[in-house]
Amino acid sequence: xxxxxxxxxxxxxxxxxxxxxxxxxxxxxxxxxxxxxxxxxxxxxxxxxxxxxxxxxxxxxxxxxxxxxxxxxxxxxxxxxxxxxxxxxxxxxxxxxxxxxxxxxxxxxxxxxxxxxxxxxxxxxxxxxxxxxxxxxxxxxxxxxxxxxxxxxxxxxxxxxxxxxxxxxxxxxxxxxxxxxxxxxxxxxxxxxxxxxxxxxxxxxxxxxxxxxxxxxxxxxxxxxxxxxxxxxxxxxxxxxxxxxxxxxxxxxxxxxxxxxxxxxxxxxxxxxxxxxxxxxxxxxxxxxxxxxxxxxxxxxxxxxxxxxxxxxxxxxxxxxxxxxxxxxxxxxxxxxxxxxxxxxxxxxxxxxxxxxxxxxxxxxxxxxxxxxxxxxxxxxxxxxxxxxxxxxxxxxxxxxxxxxxxxxxxxxxxxxxxxxxxxxxxxxxxxxxxxxxxxxxxxxxxxxxxxxxxxxxxxx
Numbered sequence: 377x378x379x380x381x382x383x384x385x386x387x388x389x390x391x392x393x394x395x396x397x398x399x400x401x402x403x404x405x406x407x408x409x410x411x412x413x414x415x416x417x418x419x420x421x422x423x424x425x426x427x428x429x430x431x432x433x434x435x436x437x438x439x440x441x442x443x444x445x446x447x448x449x450x451x452x453x454x455x456x457x458x459x460x461x462x463x464x465x466x467x468x469x470x471x472x473x474x475x476x477x478x479x480x481x482x483x484x485x486x487x488x489x490x491x492x493x494x495x496x497x498x499x500x501x502x503x504x505x506x507x508x509x510x511x512x513x514x515x516x517x518x519x520x521x522x523x524x525x526x527x528x529x530x531x532x533x534x535x536x537x538x539x540x541x542x543x544x545x546x547x548x549x550x551x552x553x554x555x556x557x558x559x560x561x562x563x564x565x566x567x568x569x570x571x572x573x574x575x576x577x578x579x580x581x582x583x584x585x586x587x588x589x590x591x592x593x594x595x596x597x598x599x600x601x602x603x604x605x606x607x608x609x610x611x612x613x614x615x616x617x618x619x620x621x622x623x624x625x626x627x628x629x630x631x632x633x634x635x636x637x638x639x640x641x642x643x644x645x646x647x648x649x650x651x652x653x654x655x656x657x658x659x660x661x662x663x664x665x666x667x668x669x670x671x672x673x674x675x676x677x678x679x680x681x682x683x684x685x686x687x688x689x690x691x692x693x694x695x696x697x698x699x700x701x702x703x704x705x706x707x708x709x710x711x712x713x714x715x716x717x718x719x720x721x722x723x724x725x726x727x728x729x730x731x732x733x734x735x736x737x738x739x740x741x742x743x744x745x746x747x748x749x750x751x752x753x754x755x756x757x758x759x760x761x762x763x764x765x766x767x768x769x770x771x772x773x774x775x776x777x778x779x780x781x782x783x784x785x786x787x788x789x790x791x792x793x794x795x796x797x798x799x800x801x802x803x804x805x806x807x808x809x810x811x812x813x814x815x816x817x818x819x820x821x822x823x824x825x826x827x828x829x830x831x832x833x834x835x836x837x
Contacts, residue, residue, distance in 0.1 A: 421452035422725050425466065425477040427712075428457040430675075434745035441741065445732045451725060460484060471495065474719070478726040481533065481714040487518065489791035490715070491529035492834055494522030497716040497723050502730045503528040511535075511709030511782030512753035515789065519617055521834070526616070530713035531730045534743060534750040537707040537777050538603050540694050541661060541676055542668040546583070550574045554692060561607060564697035568668050569644055585644040587666030588636060590810070591652040592803030599708060599785060600670045601802040604632040606708070606783070609701040612827070617790045619831045621824055629820035631700070637809045637816065650810055672710055674749050677770040681747075693773035695780075706781040711788050712750065736760075751778050792831040801826045 424442065429435045435457060446453045456477075458466055463482035470476045471490065490496050496518075503516050512532040519526045547554060550571060557567040565586070572585035589596035605612070610628035614620055639645040646660060657669045658676050674693065681688040696705035714733075716726040732738065736754050743750055744762055748771035752758060763775050787794040805823040808814040814822070 421454040422446075422449075422479065422722055422729055423454045423456070423477040424479040424481075424729070425456050425458060425463075426481045427463055427483045428459050429746060430749060431745060431747055433747070434742055437742040437745035441733055441738045442729075444738075445729050448732070449725065449728060453729075458482075471717075476717040476720060478720050478722045479714055479716060479729055481712070483712050485713075485715070486791070486794075487530045487713060487715050488787075488789065488794050490717075491518035492521045492791045494520055495718055496520075496529040497718045497720070497726075498527050498529060499531050499716060499727065499730065500528045502531050502727055502734065505731075506532070506734060506753075507755050508532055508753045509535075509709065509755060509778065509782050511707075511778075511784050512711055515709055515711045515784035516713060518789065530711075530715050531734060532711050532713050532753040533734065533739065534746075535709050535711050535753050535778065536673045536750055537710060537774060537782070538599055538670050538672050538696075539674075539774055539777060540668055540670055540696060542692050542694075543664060543690055544692050545690050546664060546667055547571060550578075554694070557697075559698050561697055561700040569642075571667050572644055582665060584646050584660075584666045585668065586639055587657045587660045587669035588639050588645045588649055589652050589654075589657050589670070590636060590640060590645070590650045590803060590806045591656070592800040592807060594652050594654045594656065594803065595797075596652075596654055596657060596670075596672065597800070597803045597806070598787070598797040599672055599710060601632070601636065601806070602786065603670065603696060603705070603708060604636060605629060607696070607699040607701070607705060608632045608635070609699070612786055612793065613789055619790075619792070619827060621828065626817075626820055626824065629823060630816045633805060633809055633819045633823075634816040635700070636806055640810050650807060674770050674774060677768075678747060678749055681768075691770065693770040695773070695777045704781065706783045707777040709753075709778070709782045709784050709788075711753070711784070748774075751775055790831075790834075792834040793827065795830045795833075796827045799826065799830075 426438055429438070439455060442453045442455050460483050464484050464486070467480060467482055467486060487496065512535060516528045516530045516532050517526050518529045520529065542554060552571055558564050568585040572583065575583045589600050591597055605628060608628040608631045610625055610632065612620055612625065640650060646666065657671060658679070660666045661669045661676055662679065677688055677691045677693065695707060699705050714730055716723055716730070720726060736756050739752060739754065740757055740760055740762060743752060748766065748768055751774055752763065757763060758775060758779050763771065766772050787797050801823050805819045808822060809816055809819040
């Protein structure tokens, strides 16, 4: 397992004051780095496991906030950073060993499962005072199978959503303009198919209309498919997060699978998109092999912003067209949240740490460190000059999406559905229809059977 080095000095007092993180007259208390042992950490410190950020500045900001809380609370913080792919196994091993950290923040986590099992502490005292979007608030409300009731078991920190990206110049080269694209579902995607057809007419067979992730090895496939499912009116979970298997849902899944597979069969998405990994759509897009692609977060414009500003200016970020069933498409809230384990002895201090961390002035420092890759969940931060007056059109587009109607990702709400995504139900369903000759209806039936099997393991009252 790779850990970042967290033993280095955590910034100067004047830096902390300048960032609004250090109260005047606070007594310095050392912030400790990662311990070398396999246990949760020092017994005299608040042990915090934190997902390593994409940019060093993001981790520096987390260290600064932790240091400021440490000085205020008079308690050391053992802050340990771990990579995104390391965290799930780290969390699972800690739960199995009964040696969990006091605070856990993992971008890929099992919070819905652990809440269901009664392993997480109720964090209502932290969440309820927060002014957050409705999508984030619902995402934090999970079902506890032990208590047979739902409550807040995670603390939303920031979010991202699925956006669409395209090249302005590639459309201009064929005399097209995205501003002229229809807003209805079929008309919008017909616009991109027309663009590909125009390129084909020029003899360019290496440019595709849409790079749509369909592979069973890509996490993108899960939430990109969910975006299409919702466009066709599919709501898999009811208000209690039970699975819904009505004929209407089944028809919606059938229509969504038909739409996705037709992109492949009609040659409007690259032939190997059925085998794409998470980075594949990024690679195809940045190589200008696809005109338009969905993606979660702003990683694609972020990848070229510093090295090639002109290329960055050419990337356009937008939300989705109106749903296939009519009406605006809500943006899926893909949440990054922190949790506290019920069995921990330092629950009160952990709650205080999270209450401090989620102060808007602290969160915005971390979001600035992420260079706008993540968006706030607190509504007041949408008005912060960093977001409201940004000169980054990609950040502005994502903020506009998340300022509108948002809905929680099903995987956030339900451990059973989350497990369905882990077994890649949608990538496999798409593959059955595209490659194995199953009809879209048979693919829908198969997917619902697989999801139902997961729900049978989690009884929700």
